[in-house]
Amino acid sequence: MSNQYVIGLILVAFPLNMAIYHAVDRWFQRETEAIATGVSRGVATSLHYRWMQLRISWFGVVGRQIAFLIVLSAGWLFLGRSMGDEDARLLAYACAFLTFGGAIGWAIVCPFWYAHLASILRQAEAD
Numbered sequence: 001m002s003n004q005y006v007i008g009l010i011l012v013a014f015p016l017n018m019a020i021y022h023a024v025d026r027w028f029q030r031e032t033e034a035i036a037t038g039v040s041r042g043v044a045t046s047l048h049y050r051w052m053q054l055r056i057s058w059f060g061v062v063g064r065q066i067a068f069l070i071v072l073s074a075g076w077l078f079l080g081r082s083m084g085d086e087d088a089r090l091l092a093y094a095c096a097f098l099t100f101g102g103a104i105g106w107a108i109v110c111p112f113w114y115a116h117l118a119s120i121l122r123q124a125e126a127d
Helices: 003-037 047-082 086-126
Strands: none
Touching: 003 047, 003 086, 047 086
């Protein structure tokens, strides 16, 4: 494959991967909002259900997002290692770096999100 063709494919594939990432991120935001407000899809939920949502559904979304980014990063690394062209290899490595950085960011931020949501639920129990 020519250098321009491979770089073009990478420049098309990366935004498509990020579109999937943003779809899961919207899912995460809906779950977070439902836990914080107690309203899920327009229906008021009990405090017990909100705790279950936090412990099961929310962690599932977070886990999927981190796993998706790690697998995506590994794919970009594999693609970069298989490239003969230096420019295409560096672009694939840059994509791997960005996606792995996103996974690390999620792994760092999510314990703080969890603590914040648990605080909201404990406050709701006290009220």
